[in-house]
Amino acid sequence: MILSAEEIASLQATKTIGIIGLGDMGLLYARRFTEAGWTVCGCDREENYTKFSAEPFEVLKNGHLVSRKSDLIIYSVEAENVPKIVKMYAPSTKVGAIVGGQTSCKQVEIRAFEECLPEDVEIVSMHSLHGPRVDTTGQPLVLIQHRASDESFNFVESVLSCLHSKHVYLSYQEHDRITADTQAVTHAAFLSMGVAWHNCNQYPWETPKWIGGLENAKINISLRIYSNKYHVYAGLAITNPSAHEQILQYANSCTDLFSLMIQNNGDELRRRIYRAKEAVFGHLPKDHALLLDDDLLQQYSLSKIPPEGKQPNSHLSLLAIVDSWSCLGIVPYDHIICSTPLFRIFLGVTEYLFCTPGLLEGCLEDGLSKTSFRQDDLNFVIAAREWSSIVSYGDYDLYKERFVKTQNFFMPMIGEANKTGNEMIKMILKRVEEQERGEKK
Numbered sequence: 001m002i003l004s005a006e007e008i009a010s011l012q013a014t015k016t017i018g019i020i021g022l023g024d025m026g027l028l029y030a031r032r033f034t035e036a037g038w039t040v041c042g043c044d045r046e047e048n049y050t051k052f053s054a055e056p057f058e059v060l061k062n063g064h065l066v067s068r069k070s071d072l073i074i075y076s077v078e079a080e081n082v083p084k085i086v087k088m089y090a091p092s093t094k095v096g097a098i099v100g101g102q103t104s105c106k107q108v109e110i111r112a113f114e115e116c117l118p119e120d121v122e123i124v125s126m127h128s129l130h131g132p133r134v135d136t137t138g139q140p141l142v143l144i145q146h147r148a149s150d151e152s153f154n155f156v157e158s159v160l161s162c163l164h165s166k167h168v169y170l171s172y173q174e175h176d177r178i179t180a181d182t183q184a185v186t187h188a189a190f191l192s193m194g195v196a197w198h199n200c201n202q203y204p205w206e207t208p209k210w211i212g213g214l215e216n217a218k219i220n221i222s223l224r225i226y227s228n229k230y231h232v233y234a235g236l237a238i239t240n241p242s243a244h245e246q247i248l249q250y251a252n253s254c255t256d257l258f259s260l261m262i263q264n265n266g267d268e269l270r271r272r273i274y275r276a277k278e279a280v281f282g283h284l285p286k287d288h289a290l291l292l293d294d295d296l297l298q299q300y301s302l303s304k305i306p307p308e309g310k311q312p313n314s315h316l317s318l319l320a321i322v323d324s325w326s327c328l329g330i331v332p333y334d335h336i337i338c339s340t341p342l343f344r345i346f347l348g349v350t351e352y353l354f355c356t357p358g359l360l361e362g363c364l365e366d367g368l369s370k371t372s373f374r375q376d377d378l379n380f381v382i383a384a385r386e387w388s389s390i391v392s393y394g395d396y397d398l399y400k401e402r403f404v405k406t407q408n409f410f411m412p413m414i415g416e417a418n419k420t421g422n423e424m425i426k427m428i429l430k431r432v433e434e435q436e437r438g439e440k441k
């Protein structure tokens with residue numbers, strides 16, 4: 001429950017909020033809490049201490065100093081390092097304080113809190129389901145009341161209320177299952193596209209094959225992911241055991257569907273895809289308004305060449321996501337309350353392909369009969385399998401190496417791709433809002 005303005009004002013007079021890790025997300029929180037009137041202190045690595053001198057909140061040298069004076073402490077550090085960092089600072093936690101974290105997968109974080117925090121310390125964790133450069137208003141924010149009184153939970157919820165996000169209340173286990181279904185597979189798909197383009201040594205915006213609105217969405221989102229820090233994606237996939245299974249299913253779906261295409265086994269391909277379509281989209285009403293369409297996405301192109309007719313495309317990456325949702329028994333609409341912008345876009349694009357009359361039939365036909373995309377599809381299958389094995393081995397170094405190599409390949413275009421991608425995402429999020437308002441009427 002969010003407290004009244006008077007109650008918040010009285011808490012603001014006495015409580016201090018501490019942020020450990022002043023990277024993208026930690027800085028976002030620290031600045032917003034300060035703006036909202038809270039007393040905030042924070043720290044990053046000690047060697048970075050002087051980098052934050054212009055910030056409007058108190059910056060301390062390390063997490064011990066933050067922990068001993070804060071009533072609410074939020075860890076906002078790399079998932080891989082959470083156990084080590086919590087172990088280091090936990091004994092300095094102020095008596096009776098509340099501790100939480102921003103980590104994308106909660107299992108490791110909660111385990112570290114339970115193992116290292118003194119018994120008198122309460123635990124309320126959180127997760128903003130969006131990147132640091134997205135407007136927080138209306139985006140899902142998961143709150144986990146793990147080991148805390150209602151009074152303490154209300155305090156944390158009231159602090160976070162200044163982000164104006166949509167609060168979603170889950171246990172940490174529910175959180176991890178849902179985010180594996182939504183984030184992990186979405187990232188696997190877009191990471192695989194990037195590696196496949198890289199392995200074919202082609203920039204998709206320079207190749208007439210990759211023309212069209214759906215292709216623009218794929219390119220912009222893929223490059224957006226490669227413009228970020230590798231550890232965000234590595235952490236949420238590697239530390240979440242449910243994610244391993246989902247990413248493996250995605251790789252298997254890609255392999256199976258591509259095999260059916262090259263065997264020219266149209267009957268089985270159609271049977272499998274239509275069964276998946278029914279499982280995922282079967283419940284939608286006939287007049288369901290689609291979030292996206294190809295024409296709408298047409299303008300968000302990185303290409304300098306004017307579009308000259310589309311080439312046949314099997315859209316293997318989109319067929320495989322619907323097939324894997326169906327194989328895993330996932331109905332993605334059940335998770336919309338807990339979805340990230342990228343997941344909503346991925347769902348919007350697949351919904352468009354599967355629910356626009358004639359489109360799915362056309363792409364299955366192309367997949368079975370046209371060979372011009374076979375090499376790209378083969379590279380896509382290989383990339384999906386590669387990501388799946390990197391994640392299942394839990395190998396951060398290999399993940400980093402694979403990610404950074406492709407990131408470097410795309411580097412010359414990352415700035416422009418982010419600009420175009422931001423405009424595209426802004427437009428899509430506006431449509432999501434309009435759709436939600438329309439559906440509520």
Ligand SMILES: NC(=O)C1=CN([C@@H]2O[C@H](COP(=O)(O)OP(=O)(O)OC[C@H]3O[C@@H](n4cnc5c(N)ncnc54)[C@H](OP(=O)(O)O)[C@@H]3O)[C@@H](O)[C@H]2O)C=CC1
Binds near residue numbers: 020045103104236
């Ligand atoms: N980026 C995103 O889109 C989102 C990220 N998250 C999650 O939030 C967490 C933070 O992510 P994000 O802000 O993007 O990552 P960043 O890398 O930008 O921030 C993490 C910060 O923690 C610092 N750090 C490392 N060790 C310590 C330490 N011992 N004491 C204090 N600070 C330390 C890092 O320093 P250095 O770089 O020098 O190691 C870095 O500045 C991650 O767990 C991520 O999964 C959640 C939602 C969205």
Ligand SMILES: O=C(O)C(=O)Cc1ccc(O)cc1
Binds near residue numbers: 103104225
């Ligand atoms: O929207 C996405 O999927 C992103 O890529 C941004 C992101 C990354 C990590 C999170 O824990 C939440 C959001």
